[in-house]
Each structure stands twice: as C-alpha cells, then as structure tokens.
Amino acid sequence: MTDPTSFEDALAALEEKVEELSRGDVPLDRALAVFEEGLVLYRQCHGMLAQAEQRVTKLVAATDGLQEEPLQLE
Amino acid sequence: MNTVAESSPVAAESPPALTVSELTRLLRDTVRSNPLLTKVFVRGETSNVQRTATGITFFTLRDEDAQIGCVLFRPEAEALPFDLEDGTAVLATGDVDLYARRGEVQLVIRTIAPEGVGLFWATFQKTRKTLERAGLFEAARKRALPTFPRRIGLVTSEHGAVVHDLVTILRRRYPLASVVLSPSLVQGTEAPASLRRALIQVQDRVDVVIVARGGGSLEDLWCFNDEGLARAIAGCPVPVISAVGHETDFTIADFVADVRAPTPSAAAELVSPDVAELRVHLRSLGEASLAAIRDAMREREKAVAVAGARLSPAGLRDEIADGGSRLQKLGRRLKDSALRGLAGCSDRLDALADRLDAVSPLGTLRRGYAIVEREDGHVVTLARAVQASDALAVRLQDGRLHVHVSSKEEAP
Numbered sequence: 001m002t003d004p005t006s007f008e009d010a011l012a013a014l015e016e017k018v019e020e021l022s023r024g025d026v027p028l029d030r031a032l033a034v035f036e037e038g039l040v041l042y043r044q045c046h047g048m049l050a051q052a053e054q055r056v057t058k059l060v061a062a063t064d065g066l067q068e069e070p071l072q073l074e
Numbered sequence: 075m076n077t078v079a080e081s082s083p084v085a086a087e088s089p090p091a092l093t094v095s096e097l098t099r100l101l102r103d104t105v106r107s108n109p110l111l112t113k114v115f116v117r118g119e120t121s122n123v124q125r126t127a128t129g130i131t132f133f134t135l136r137d138e139d140a141q142i143g144c145v146l147f148r149p150e151a152e153a154l155p156f157d158l159e160d161g162t163a164v165l166a167t168g169d170v171d172l173y174a175r176r177g178e179v180q181l182v183i184r185t186i187a188p189e190g191v192g193l194f195w196a197t198f199q200k201t202r203k204t205l206e207r208a209g210l211f212e213a214a215r216k217r218a219l220p221t222f223p224r225r226i227g228l229v230t231s232e233h234g235a236v237v238h239d240l241v242t243i244l245r246r247r248y249p250l251a252s253v254v255l256s257p258s259l260v261q262g263t264e265a266p267a268s269l270r271r272a273l274i275q276v277q278d279r280v281d282v283v284i285v286a287r288g289g290g291s292l293e294d295l296w297c298f299n300d301e302g303l304a305r306a307i308a309g310c311p312v313p314v315i316s317a318v319g320h321e322t323d324f325t326i327a328d329f330v331a332d333v334r335a336p337t338p339s340a341a342a343e344l345v346s347p348d349v350a351e352l353r354v355h356l357r358s359l360g361e362a363s364l365a366a367i368r369d370a371m372r373e374r375e376k377a378v379a380v381a382g383a384r385l386s387p388a389g390l391r392d393e394i395a396d397g398g399s400r401l402q403k404l405g406r407r408l409k410d411s412a413l414r415g416l417a418g419c420s421d422r423l424d425a426l427a428d429r430l431d432a433v434s435p436l437g438t439l440r441r442g443y444a445i446v447e448r449e450d451g452h453v454v455t456l457a458r459a460v461q462a463s464d465a466l467a468v469r470l471q472d473g474r475l476h477v478h479v480s481s482k483e484e485a486p
Contacts (some may be wrong), residue, residue: 004274026370054249057255
C-alpha cells in the first residue's frame with residue numbers, strides 16, 4: 001500500500017523543505033533549489049486535494065477469493 | 075352441496091368467521107379468566123427498558139430461550155424501590171393480559187424487585203473479565219490512528235443509514251482515501267461470526283477499520299459483546315475504531331478497539347483529516363516558504379549591496395581620495411611641526427650663542443681688554459707675581475704680543 005506519491009509523503013516532504021528554508025542558514029543557491037522543489041510539492045499536494053474523488057468499493061466473494069466492486073449506495 | 079360450498083373453506087356448517095377484534099377479545103378473556111395467569115410470579119432479566127412521557131414503563135423480561143413484554147403503569151412504577159435498568163435479574167408479580175391493538179401477550183406488573191445480577195449482565199462481565207485478564211484492554215495496546223489513511227475499511231451492514239452516513243462524511247472530509255465496505259450482519263445469532271469474518275477479510279486491504287452499527291436494543295447490540303469478535307479486533311493488524319449504537323451504549327468491542335467512537339458519524343470524523351483544514355495548512359506552508367525565500371534573498375541582497383559598494387570604482391576613488399587627503403594632511407602636519415621645531419632650535423641656538431658670547435673672554439678682548447699670560451699659558455692676574463725682565467705674552471683679539479717687563483709698580 002506504499003504509494004510513492006501519496007498526499008502524506010508529498011506533504012511531509014513539503015514540510016521538510018519549508019523547515020529547511022526557514023532555518024535561514026542555507027546558501028542562497030541551495031535555498032533557491034529547495035524553494036523550487038517545495039513549489040513542485042506544493043502544486044502536487046494542491047492538485048491532489050483539488051482533484052480527489054473518493055473511491056468506494058464493496059468486498060464480494062469471487063471464485064478466486066474476494067474482489068472489490070464499486071459500491072452503489074441505496 | 076353446491077360447487078361453491080365445496081370449494082369454499084368456510085362450509086355452511088362451520089362456525090361464522092371471527093373478526094380479529096373478536097379473536098383477540100376471546101384470547102384476552104381466556105387469559106384473564108385463567109387463575110394460573112393471574113398474580114403470577116416470574117423470574118427473569120430485564121431489557122429494553124423504555125419510559126414514555128406519560129409515565130408508563132415498557133420492558134422485556136427474558137431468559138436464555140424466551141421473552142415476554144411487560145408494562146409497568148405509573149402508580150406501580152412510582153412505588154418501585156429501585157431504578158429499573160437493563161440487565162437486572164428480577165422477581166416480578168403481575169397479571170398476564172393481551173394487548174389487543176398488537177395482539178401481544180404482556181405481563182402487567184404489580185410488583186418487581188431486583189434479584190442479583192442478570193444473566194446477560196453476568197455474561198457481559200464474565201467476557202469482560204476474561205479479556206481484561208488476557209490484557210486485551212490495556213492502554214499500551216491501543217494504536218494511534220493513521221493521520222492520513224489511504225484506505226479505510228468499514229465493517230457494517232450494507233443496508234441502512236450507517237454505511238450511507240459513513241461514506242458521506244468521509245467523502246466530504248477526506249476524499250483522498252478509498253473506502254472499502256466489508257458487509258456484515260450486525261444483529262442476531264449469526265452476527266458475531268459474520269462480523270469476525272468481515273473484519274478478517276478487510277483487515278489486510280486497508281490501514282484502518284471502522285466496526286459500526288446504528289442504535290438498537292441491548293439484544294440488537296449483543297453481538298458486539300462476543301468474545302470471539304473481541305479477539306479478532308485485538309488481533310487486527312491495523313487500528314480498529316468501534317462505533318456501536320449511541321453514545322451511552324458500551325460493548326466489549328468498545329473496550330478492545332484502539333479507539334471507541336460514540337457514534338458511527340463520530341468514527342468517520344475521527345478517522346479522517348479534514349480536507350478544509352489541510353487546504354489551510356497547505357496554504358500556510360506555501361506562504362512560509364515564500365516568506366523564507368524572500369527573506370533569504372533580501373538578506374543576500376543587502377550583503378551584496380554592502381560588498382558591492384566597497385568594490386565599485388566610485389568607492390575606490392572615494393577611498394583613494396580619502397587616503398590621499400589624509401596623507402596630505404599628515405604631510406602638512408609633519409612639515410609644520412618640523413619647521414616649527416627647526417625654527418625653535420635656531421632661536422634657542424642664537425640665544426645660547428649670545429649668552430656664550432657674553433661670557434667669552436674673546437668677547438672681552440673684542441671690547442679692548444687683553445689677557446696677560448706667561449709663556450706657558452698661565453694667566454697673570456697679579457703684578458706682584460711678575461719680576462722685572464720676565465717674558466710675558468699679551469693676548470689681544472687677533473693675536474699675541476711677546477713682551478719683557480722693564481719695571482713694575484705694585485698698588486699700595
């Protein structure tokens with residue numbers, strides 16, 4: 001279930017970048033690079049929140065064990 | 075007999091059909107007139123105690139295999155020496171009656187008294203103690219819920235309001251997570267096994283599970299007091315939230331779960347971060363990084379400006395001019411002081427020379443005086459120290475005269 005581009009990971013990475021920037025002892029070229037990386041992560045998180053559409057499934061018995069089917073709520 | 079009569083279940087000779095009211099009245103009269111059903115003593119356990127606004131109390135008396143509805147009218151209820159609660163073993167007296175409106179036999183209570191702990195309550199306590207001894211309720215076992223669940227498992231009935239509410243709240247709060255329903259029975263004798271199976275089937279596919287059921291009677295919720303279900307919850311590899319019934323309902327599942335939610339809706343809120351709060355957090359992160367980079371730039375700009383000013387030709391020229399003028403000034407000062415010093419020196423020398431001049435015998439000679447010396451250079455200052463015919467020298471301003479003393483006269 002590890003998703004390399006999960007919201008959690010992207011947010012944690014962004015928080016790290018902001019912390020590094022806020023320390024203020026980073027050389028300018030490094031700070032600019034960190035800022036750019038942070039910007040990419042920010043856009044990624046923002047996009048994930050904006051486009052998230054919940055997937056709802058139901059476990060059903062199948063011939064080879066269980067499978068997930070889209071759930072239609074009554 | 076005609077064909078109609080033959081085919082009809084109600085033959086001409088049969089007694090006339092009863093109305094439902096007639097039938098229930100007949101039953102009621104039979105029950106009421108039976109002395110065995112009047113002033114009966116019944117031993118049982120109370121459940122589903124409900125009080126109406128008009129002061130009538132309804133409840134159920136039960137044992138392992140059967141149950142009967144009971145009604146306690148206001149005067150009797152007010153005379154009770156204890157609070158009637160679910161799960162109390164009681165000894166009741168009353169009259170059996172038939173409630174015609176629902177066709178149900180009921181016991182109209184005259185007196186009721188507690189008789190130790192009820193069977194259901196006793197079973198509950200026994201399970202609770204067993205699991206407590208096994209360490210299943212310990213706080214150290216409780217796991218934290220994931221902050222950002224990716225997949226949320228729901229173990230509940232696929233029918234009814236609960237699953238609908240859960241999905242609606244989760245969609246609004248945190249649409250990033252997928253929701254997987256593992257359908258289960260949530261009441262009845264099959265429910266414990268069904269819940270256990272549903273939990274085990276979903277537990278490896280999600281990172282948190284909500285076990286939920288809406289409100290119901292003590293009997294309805296009974297399956298959540300099952301020891302097997304409790305052990306399945308304890309053995310679940312991911313955190314479990316129990317959300318059974320209303321806030322006031324407590325089940326064994328609540329004790330063993332990692333988190334107990336008062337209601338299914340509360341469970342949905344507990345398990346999911348709020349996307350609105352996340353947006354605020356994200357925005358603050360964006361603003362913080364912008365502020366930080368702006369600060370960093372501004373600081374460097376300042377440093378560059380300071381260094382640049384020192385490096386620029388204009389700056390250099392200033393510095394040279396500045397240094398030059400300082401040199402000039404310094405030189406001028408040196409010269410001044412040197413001149414002043416020299417002048418002072420010569421003045422002092424002149425004065426000294428004048429003074430020397432004044433005391434110098436040479437100066438005296440210049441004024442017309444002479445010095446008489448012997449040939450060996452000794453100055454003669456007394457006449458009596460000289461003999462006639464002595465050779466002497468007379469020193470004048472520009473040389474010496476060698477003379478012989480012809481005679482001498484000594485002052486008296």
